[in-house]
Amino acid sequence: MSLAFLFLAGVGVHDLIQTHDAVLRGYPIAGHLRFLLERVRPEIRQYFFEGDKDGAPFSRDKRALACQRAKHALDKRPFGTQYDVYGDRDEWLHHSIAPRPVSPDPTA
Numbered sequence: 464m465s466l467a468f469l470f471l472a473g474v475g476v477h478d479l480i481q482t483h484d485a486v487l488r489g490y491p492i493a494g495h496l497r498f499l500l501e502r503v504r505p506e507i508r509q510y511f512f513e514g515d516k517d518g519a520p521f522s523r524d525k526r527a528l529a530c531q532r533a534k535h536a537l538d539k540r541p542f543g544t545q546y547d548v549y550g551d552r553d554e555w556l557h558h559s560i561a562p563r564p565v566s567p568d569p570t571a
Contacts, residue, residue: 471492478491487494500507513523521529548555 474495475491478487478494481487484494486497490497509523517523547553
């Protein structure tokens with residue numbers, strides 16, 4: 464316990480004395496935490512905040528599909544989609560279980 468305290472005290476004193484970084488000088492030990500979080504920011508964003516359809520240049524699901532195909536693994540995703548199929552840009556036909564015959568009257 465005292466070894467950890469001595470280490471952190473040494474880091475804090477070094478941060479207060481140094482002159483090349485204002486963040487470390489103003490916030491002695493917390494500045495290192497900021498730089499650590501800044502370094503892992505892309506990974507945090509990718510795994511916790513980015514959706515499967517977001518991302519550049521490829522979305523997460525397209526990248527996963529390419530990796531699965533490269534490994535010769537199953538690359539099909541059955542039972543639906545994650546896209547909004549009820550949006551304005553999507554159209555589709557509903558299939559009928561019991562179709563009716565075509566009416567001779569075109570207005571019906």
